[in-house]
Amino acid sequence: MEQLNKKLNKIMVVGKNYEMPFSKGILARSLTAIGMKPTQSYKLASEIESILKKEGITSILMDDLRTRVYYHLLTKNYDTIAEKYLLWRNILKKHPIIILIGGASGVGTSTIAFELASRLGIPSVMGTDSIREVIRRSISKDLVPVLYNSSYDAWKSLRLPVENFGCDKHIIGFERHIEPVLIGIEGIIDRSLTEGSSIIIEGTHIVPGIMSEKYSLMPNIITIVLTLSSEEMHKQRFSARAKVSARPMERYIDNFKIIRKINDYIVENAKYQNTPVIENISISDSVNNVLEIISDRFESIENMDNE
Ligand SMILES: Nc1ncnc2c1ncn2[C@@H]1O[C@H](COP(=O)(O)OP(=O)(O)O)[C@@H](O)[C@H]1O
Ligand SMILES: O=C(O)[C@@H](COP(=O)(O)O)OP(=O)(O)O
Incomplete structure (x- = not known):
């Protein structure tokens, strides 16, 4: 499976009960939800996808992806957005809204x-x-x-x-x-x-x-x-x-x-x-x-x- 994902250039995101292909759109929307401009969100999501691909990652745990997004936001000096991102992800993960x-x-x-x-x-x-x-x-x-x-x-x-x-x-x-x-x-x-x-x-x-x-x-x-x-x-x-x-x-x-x-x-x-x-x-x-x-x-x- 990993070989096939590599061949298809696909990254699978693995959650607790499901897995799905990495989507720049989904990631960008979660950043827009916390106040980032849509163009910035999409740029950031694309950067993260490129990094994962460069590292040859074909499968990543949802929690690891969250951590990566958080640190990437910090390295780009989006400190407030990074904190907000972590808070939103934790809340939505732990509690049904x-x-x-x-x-x-x-x-x-x-x-x-x-x-x-x-x-x-x-x-x-x-x-x-x-x-x-x-x-x-x-x-x-x-x-x-x-x-x-x-x-x-x-x-x-x-x-x-x-x-x-x-x-x-x-x-x-x-x-x-x-x-x-x-x-x-x-x-x-x-x-x-x-x-x-x-x-x-x-x-x-x-x-x-x-x-x-x-x-x-x-x-x-x-x-x-x-x-x-x-x-x-x-x-x-x-x-x-x-x-x-x-x-x-x-x-x-x-x-x-x-x-x-x-x-x-x-x-x-x-x-x-x-x-x-x-x-x-x-x-x-x-x-x-x-x-x-x-x-x-x-x-x-x-x-x-x-x-
Ligand atoms: N903020 C808004 N600005 C412009 N058009 C809107 C806005 N909110 C809803 N609409 C449009 O108004 C119409 C009615 O909205 P809809 O969501 O179907 O209403 P409801 O579900 O309350 O009956 C739809 O055509 C929708 O696209
Ligand atoms: O009963 C009502 O007021 C509307 C509710 O639907 P929305 O307009 O809120 O979507 O339904 P209708 O019987 O007209 O199909």
Whole structure:
């Protein structure tokens, strides 16, 4: 095998449970995640690859690769980045990180989730609309009709006449709609914690304060809410999405007032729960904001070891 790797000029990176070919892209993204400019990250990753090849290495342990990256950063005078790199790698290695990204339809939860996953090397991203689809298969429409609507038109399936609801019927519909989905979300979180694997769960069904309280006490479960204060910008996101997916914008524009109400409701809950709220105007600013929030949690995540 080693001979073959040499012939193919391939370097295998060996982790605890898996091995994969060395990728400059993956290494560069992990450096970008801690604040290095993409061009510098890629240059550094290329330098490390050249050194490994020059030394005739065909297989390297993940831990050894980390150490090499750390020292290479030091030799290039990236001292702060080197320390940050070590800290991030140690945290991600020792603890599963569960990132929950909530926000009304169209504010950008899936976009930010995928971007974050790529930067952090988190292998799983799960949309709450997919979780909802699974739950739909196990709960009949007759039993929970609101589950079969979208978040913004669930109110149409409320059984009692709408005037019987003291509160806002759209919000009651939304709350009833997300409730069964929470069972699935919590199941996935529990499974990830038991397996020790990191995951990002995103979608409109993530509402601060509505999930079981035990999760808010775990520092490695990080909830973030995205919003757009500008209604105009929010509307434009639906048309942008319609251009690249099979989701027509009309449905969302027709229900826009209710979607905005859901946005305000999620943001209000977030503020009440001290959950960070990010204005998702620029993708890179939003991602950097989330990365900062995660690194602010490092100390408490590390302390989990001592409890
Ligand atoms: N920060 C951003 N800047 C510009 N466009 C964005 C940004 N975030 C998301 N988008 C775009 O907006 C649309 C809706 O985003 P999406 O992630 O599908 O929303 P959600 O998952 O919250 O419904 C997509 O076309 C996406 O590419
Ligand atoms: O229920 C909802 O608000 C959206 C959630 O999906 P995102 O827009 O958040 O991806 O799903 P829909 O039923 O419109 O397919």
